[in-house]
Amino acid sequence: MEVAGLHMEGRAVLAPMAGVADSTFRIMARSHGAALVFTELISSDGLVRQNPKTLEMLHFFPEERPVGIQIFGRDPRDMGEAAVIAARALPDLIDLNFGCPARKVVKKGAGAAVLKDLSTMEKIIRSVVSAVDVPVFVKIRSGWDAEHIVAEEAALISQEAGASAVTVHARTRSMAFKGHADWGIIGKVKSAVTIPVIGNGDVFFVEDAGRMLKETGCDMVMIGRGAYGRPWLFRMIHDFLETGAVTEEPAFDERIAVCLDHYRLALRILHPNRAVREMRKHIGWYLRGMPESHRIKQTVFSMDDSSEVMRILEDYARYLKKRREDSGPMTESFTM
Numbered sequence: 001m002e003v004a005g006l007h008m009e010g011r012a013v014l015a016p017m018a019g020v021a022d023s024t025f026r027i028m029a030r031s032h033g034a035a036l037v038f039t040e041l042i043s044s045d046g047l048v049r050q051n052p053k054t055l056e057m058l059h060f061f062p063e064e065r066p067v068g069i070q071i072f073g074r075d076p077r078d079m080g081e082a083a084v085i086a087a088r089a090l091p092d093l094i095d096l097n098f099g100c101p102a103r104k105v106v107k108k109g110a111g112a113a114v115l116k117d118l119s120t121m122e123k124i125i126r127s128v129v130s131a132v133d134v135p136v137f138v139k140i141r142s143g144w145d146a147e148h149i150v151a152e153e154a155a156l157i158s159q160e161a162g163a164s165a166v167t168v169h170a171r172t173r174s175m176a177f178k179g180h181a182d183w184g185i186i187g188k189v190k191s192a193v194t195i196p197v198i199g200n201g202d203v204f205f206v207e208d209a210g211r212m213l214k215e216t217g218c219d220m221v222m223i224g225r226g227a228y229g230r231p232w233l234f235r236m237i238h239d240f241l242e243t244g245a246v247t248e249e250p251a252f253d254e255r256i257a258v259c260l261d262h263y264r265l266a267l268r269i270l271h272p273n274r275a276v277r278e279m280r281k282h283i284g285w286y287l288r289g290m291p292e293s294h295r296i297k298q299t300v301f302s303m304d305d306s307s308e309v310m311r312i313l314e315d316y317a318r319y320l321k322k323r324r325e326d327s328g329p330m331t332e333s334f335t336m
């Protein structure tokens with residue numbers, strides 16, 4: 001897939017996710033076949049004010065490429081200035097967030113609130129497009145609420161203002177993350193614009209990705225929560241689109257092997273205490289549905305020593321592998 005000179009392998013991209021899709025998770029997703037990844041949303045105010053914590057969020061590793069830096073805000077001039085600051089980190093693209101439903105963001109007129117004021121949205125896009133040399137992507141929701149579905153209009157304005165691609169999260173702001181995404185709006189946006197459309201919302205399985213691409217005609221699919229503890233989903237989608245066959249999810253012990261790779265990567269990238277804390281939620285996701293996992297999670301979530309956590313996970317993986325390979329009922333349970 002090629003967008004504005006940017007080459008991407010495959011058609012499944014990792015969603016920007018604050019508090020989840022940090023560099024560690026982005027590298028995991030990329031190494032398991034994600035075509036593109038995005039940073040968590042970054043405040044234009046923080047960038048313009050040179051807030052050190054905000055500036056730190058611009059950092060990414062070469063292994064993440066292609067990577068988009070996502071910024072949010074409501075003031076066209078500040079957004080232009082913020083984009084210039086972000087562009088100094090040399091991302092492959094800048095993504096503009098017009099979808100965040102969080103109260104503290106929309107209360108300031110940013111995120112999804114921009115969908116209520118499409119002339120400001122146009123000014124923001126024009127300001128950013130003229131300020132940077134990299135492609136500018138736009139991420140929108142269907143609209144503010146069911147009475148104000150504006151995605152088609154917003155996408156057309158984005159295209160007109162110079163955006164290179166538009167991502168549509170097929171939910172309104174008032175739905176936040178509840179209810180079902182209504183993919184019909186993605187199809188409507190695709191028919192309305194000529195720039196590539198990335199469809200988003202409720203892709204959890206390979207078949208969902210295939211169905212979204214087919215039903216809506218969108219060019220790529222973006223996956224958020226479906227990738228929790230399952231970075232291999234991107235490769236599975238890639239393989240499905242190449243061959244038409246749905247490969248199986250990895251076995252439990254193989255999943256833990258990926259979780260351990262993730263853990264080691266976190267320990268290389270983050271301060272050890274931070275890595276241990278951040279990895280708890282990921283371990284919870286990797287272990288979903290596994291026998292006796294509740295007990296294991298309880299134990300490792302209370303541990304602060306990464307080598308102890310990894311040892312338990314390694315033992316658990318060995319136990320699950322044996323359980324998988326031995327035919328017949330398994331009588332012994334896992335002992336830590």
Ligand SMILES: Cc1cc2nc3c(=O)[nH]c(=O)nc-3n(C[C@H](O)[C@H](O)[C@H](O)COP(=O)(O)O)c2cc1C
Pocket residue numbers: 015016017018019020039040041070097099100139169177200201202203222223224225226
């Ligand atoms: C924990 C979490 C954090 C998110 N943070 C962001 C963000 O920083 N920027 C953004 O554009 N969307 C953000 N989103 C929305 C996702 O990018 C995506 O649009 C949404 O989750 C729908 O996709 P899904 O059904 O595949 O999860 C976030 C979603 C979640 C669950």
